[in-house]
Amino acid sequence: MTANSSNFADRLLEAVREKKNPSCVGLDPRIELMPEQLKETSLRRYGNTLEAAANTIVEFNTMIIKAVADVVPAVKPQIAFYEQYGSAGIRAFEETVRYAKSQGLVVIEDAKRNDIGSTARAYADGHLGEVNLFRDSEARIFDVDAMTVNPYLGVDGIQPFIDSCKKYHKGIFVLARTSNPSARDLQDRTVESEGRTIKMYIVVAMLIDEWGKELKGEKGYSSVGAVVGATYPKEARELRAVMHNSIFLVPGYGAQGARAEDVVHTFNEDGQGSIVNSSRGIIFAYRNEPYRTQYSSAKFRDAARAAALDMKREITEALARAEKLNW
Amino acid sequence: MTANSSNFADRLLEAVREKKNPSCVGLDPRIELMPEQLKETSLRRYGNTLEAAANTIVEFNTMIIKAVADVVPAVKPQIAFYEQYGSAGIRAFEETVRYAKSQGLVVIEDAKRNDIGSTARAYADGHLGEVNLFRDSEARIFDVDAMTVNPYLGVDGIQPFIDSCKKYHKGIFVLARTSNPSARDLQDRTVESEGRTIKMYIVVAMLIDEWGKELKGEKGYSSVGAVVGATYPKEARELRAVMHNSIFLVPGYGAQGARAEDVVHTFNEDGQGSIVNSSRGIIFAYRNEPYRTQYSSAKFRDAARAAALDMKREITEALARAEKLNW
Numbered sequence A, B: 001m002t003a004n005s006s007n008f009a010d011r012l013l014e015a016v017r018e019k020k021n022p023s024c025v026g027l028d029p030r031i032e033l034m035p036e037q038l039k040e041t042s043l044r045r046y047g048n049t050l051e052a053a054a055n056t057i058v059e060f061n062t063m064i065i066k067a068v069a070d071v072v073p074a075v076k077p078q079i080a081f082y083e084q085y086g087s088a089g090i091r092a093f094e095e096t097v098r099y100a101k102s103q104g105l106v107v108i109e110d111a112k113r114n115d116i117g118s119t120a121r122a123y124a125d126g127h128l129g130e131v132n133l134f135r136d137s138e139a140r141i142f143d144v145d146a147m148t149v150n151p152y153l154g155v156d157g158i159q160p161f162i163d164s165c166k167k168y169h170k171g172i173f174v175l176a177r178t179s180n181p182s183a184r185d186l187q188d189r190t191v192e193s194e195g196r197t198i199k200m201y202i203v204v205a206m207l208i209d210e211w212g213k214e215l216k217g218e219k220g221y222s223s224v225g226a227v228v229g230a231t232y233p234k235e236a237r238e239l240r241a242v243m244h245n246s247i248f249l250v251p252g253y254g255a256q257g258a259r260a261e262d263v264v265h266t267f268n269e270d271g272q273g274s275i276v277n278s279s280r281g282i283i284f285a286y287r288n289e290p291y292r293t294q295y296s297s298a299k300f301r302d303a304a305r306a307a308a309l310d311m312k313r314e315i316t317e318a319l320a321r322a323e324k325l326n327w
Helices: A008-019 A036-046 A050-068 A086-102 A117-127 A159-168 A181-185 A200-215 A233-242 A260-266 A297-321 B008-019 B036-046 B050-068 B086-102 B117-127 B155-168 B181-185 B200-215 B233-242 B260-266 B297-321
Strands: A023-027 A074-077 A106-113 A130-132 A138-140 A146-149 A171-177 A190-193 A196-199 A222-228 A246-250 A274-278 B023-027 B074-077 B106-113 B130-132 B138-140 B146-149 B171-177 B190-193 B196-199 B222-228 B246-250 B274-278
Touching: A008 A106, A008 A171, A008 A222, A008 A246, A023 A050, A023 A297, A036 A050, A036 A297, A050 A074, A050 A086, A050 A297, A074 A086, A086 A106, A086 B086, A106 A117, A106 A171, A117 A130, A117 A159, A146 A222, A159 A171, A159 A200, A159 A222, A171 A200, A171 A233, A171 A246, A181 B155, A190 A200, A196 A200, A200 A222, A200 A233, A200 A246, A222 A233, A233 A260, A246 A260, A260 A274, A260 A297, A274 A297, B008 B106, B008 B171, B008 B222, B008 B246, B023 B050, B023 B297, B036 B050, B036 B297, B050 B074, B050 B086, B050 B297, B074 B086, B086 B106, B106 B117, B106 B171, B117 B130, B117 B155, B146 B155, B146 B222, B155 B171, B155 B200, B155 B222, B171 B200, B171 B233, B171 B246, B190 B200, B196 B200, B200 B222, B200 B233, B200 B246, B222 B233, B233 B260, B246 B260, B260 B274, B260 B297, B274 B297
Parallel strands: A023 A074, A023 A274, A074 A106, A106 A146, A146 A171, A171 A222, A222 A246, A246 A274, B023 B074, B023 B274, B074 B106, B106 B146, B146 B171, B171 B222, B222 B246, B246 B274
Antiparallel strands: A130 A138, A190 A196, A190 B190, B130 B138, B190 B196
16 A cells, blocks of 8 residues: 555555554634734735735745644645635635645645535536646646535535546545534434434435445545544444444544544544544644743744644544554 | 615615516536637637636626626626636636626625634635734625525534624525435435424524524515525425525526426515526526527627526516516
């Protein structure tokens, strides 16, 4: 198995194994949380403009990526924080993805896109594949390794992404069970399914398992993964029972409240199958304890690296305690 | 009631009344379907680049908007068709929105965004409100009148958009019932709700009705609307019974199969409350009969205008037959 494997799930799991770290840094740039001195440079060069905002984001991300590239296998840029600055922000997103890939990181775009037919194909082409230009020529645009998608429209909304995964060796993570309080509004509803009553999120999990069958890699995992909030052990076991071969993308570590003990249950018994994301807790570590005392804002990179190493250690120790560590 | 009303629902319904037309043109630009001569101009100027693609899109949209601006009250750009070209495409989206607004059109962005917490706020800020720049200054980015959102994450994923609607007098349309075949995967599931069993899309409809209560305008409709695929009369009546005060955004007219008789059921008895969208059927009318025989590709604008006028007439006649016409 090499990092050039033609299956996304294989590539991701191999990257996890190389770094001995199933965690992921969320690149959710928020200018108001960035060190002042970084902003001053952009402001002086570009004035108080969207270009300055975009430039600040690229500078910040580049430094964070450099600081964590040998620690984590993957980054997860949340496109909302770029898109909010319009075309300038999307340019910053494109540059961030390019730089992260150049540093050998797997890029999982958090976009939660969803639509049907030619519209879903346009999303899949732009984010995972190639778009039509003129005279039958094509161009790669975002070219991320994987992206998140929303399942509310059913398989019609997922198939175009699966087609791109096959053609371009990419992956998707389908929203299954989020851990926000109002997940219960729809996801926790009790649904009739072939004579049984089950939760809605289990229906979605069954669909994800089904959709993933054609994209299984040599390591036994599918390139159709699931977004699963860090949650109660019982729910994680339930979801694992249905989606044995899906890689779970688990957001919400650290700043959003999930601890290593909480995420361990999302891993399979083989110690594989989950990638845990922390965003603010890593990239803005310098703003909060225990890092704040140790690192000035000028040292935000060192704080991010320290937080990424702490997260790796915490998850490794929790996996070891659960007898799931396999390296 | 003026077009400057501070409530989106009022503004939209007033625009419908002024034009005597509850329909909407979908701006879903697809370069491969555009007239060759239009592409040649961009190609000569920019070469085979993303800039040429973006320029072609802006040129095409500008001409379509000019051709239909006095016929329809609103346009619905589907951001996927812009986003697929990356930052260049998003620039084309921004220019399209600006131009459509300058021509007095209501702009409903089809984006189906969804997330929670600060991420949902970033989407709401960028698309409907204002984003943070430096030194507490703010900037308006997309500034559309309304956008579509996906409800899978529950109210946590909707509230940030509702907050922006209140602050900036905007609207949202929440996906309720789509008319694609696999809508049944999730939306048609039978769900237990307070002792009754109902369809999932009715659960969503009840939530939309609830979410919309704070944003009702003087005309009695809420700025929290619903995306409802043109569907069977029975379903439309069911949805109307639950969402009496929501404006329905009804996609799929024309090229996607829905006829005037199908969409009439989505209107309230007062003849209001729906806005029906056609995309390909209008903007690429020149490619298909009955327009193809009459209009050369050089006359694609005239074909689009003729198709928009035909759609207006068809819906008006169907509303009259159903005794729902109120102007």
